[in-house]
Amino acid sequence: MKKVLFAINTLNNGGAEKVLLTLLRYLDPKKYEIHLLVVQYDKTVFVSEAIRVAFGEMFGIELVQNAAVCYNPLEAKTIRRMAKAYKVAHDKFTICAVGRVIPEKGFLRLTSICEHMVEDGRDFTLNIVGDGKEYDRLKEMVESHHLEKWEHLIGFQENPYPYIKNADLFVCSSLNEGYNLAISEAVILGVPVISTDCSGIKENLGNGKWGYIVENRKETLYHAISRCFDEPGFLEELKKKSEAGSIQDTYEGRLKKIESIIEGVVN
Structure with missing residues (x-):
């Protein structure tokens, strides 16, 4: 056999x-x-x-x-159709992150970045879509730091694509990865992507052709996200990168x- x-x-x-x-x-x-x-x-x-x-x-x-x-094969037509399945509130700059809520995904440090951005006086929404063993710890951190107005824990969604599609920026804060499907899905939907540099991410983003890859530290990720607020041209550049990647494999x-x-x- x-x-x-x-x-x-x-x-x-x-x-x-x-x-x-x-x-x-x-x-x-x-x-x-x-x-x-x-x-x-x-x-x-x-x-x-x-x-x-x-x-x-x-x-x-x-x-x-x-x-x-x-x-992994991803059916772009289906993803784009499912992204229209329901409406997601989008009344301010919106960041989306999707994945299992486990230590490897780095959602705790993304929440710490969220807190710093609030201290900077930035107005935004961070939607984290997913569930996992670290969910309760993440929720406790959001509540204890009084971030509920900015950071929303959506939980598991069978169809997360409307959250991705209705975001201004998709962020991957992972400590390590194999091949991040959510990043590829964000690129298919033409959403700008910023990701930490870990195994497989360069392949996800064509060595930076389809998104922005930063050193795998909280400080560099914070700086890159902040640029999207401070430099409109930077976000537009990321948008063009993602749209170019959406027609790949x-x-x-x-x-x-x-x-x-x-x-x-x-x-």
């Missing part, structure tokens, strides 16, 4: 230990080395080139020689690549 392994996690910024633990669930560590699990597969498919390189460095050259990279093209990988293994 032919076997294909799809690897979707990241090894950067602490992700390696999590991947290691996940793999160990399928192994008897007394009998096998980690890389032996991987080489059992006829092909290993990674969600980004950054993850392929990291896995190759960790588990050996055998994996690199038997690997492929394929980005098609759903059909990515799907065909997955099919060709599987066919190549089977045949």
Whole structure:
């Protein structure tokens, strides 16, 4: 029987230990080395080139020689249609962030940035769409710092696209990533994107052609977001970048690549 392994996690910024633990669930560590699990597969498919390189460095050259990279297919027409499904209030400058509310997504530091912007006297709305194990902690931080007027915790939405579409800016504050689908969805919708630099993000944004990538620190992310208020031309530039990226890889093209990988293994 032919076997294909799809690897979707990241090894950067602490992700390696999590991947290691996940793999160990399928192994008897007394009998096998980690890389032996991987080489059992006829092909290993990674969600980004950054993850392929990291896995190759960790588990050996055998994996690199038997690997492929394929980005997740996103159906742009469906995303754009769903973005019109309901209305979202948009009466001031609106920032949107989407993802599981977990430490890796960096929503706590984004909330800290929100507080600094309030202290700066800026008028805006920050919508965080998602749920997760850190939701209660995030909610407590918003309430204890009296940020409810500015920061709104939307929770999980089966269709988050209207929140993205009706934003002036999409922000990814992640500490680490594999390949951030929400960023790609924001680009499809032509929404300006600012993201921290972590595994896979450069591929998400075409090395900065389709969005603005900053050093993975709270201070640099704060500065970049602030520029959108202070420099109208900067935000317009980001808008043009996102619109240019929205016509890149098609759903059909990515799907065909997955099919060709599987066919190549089977045949």
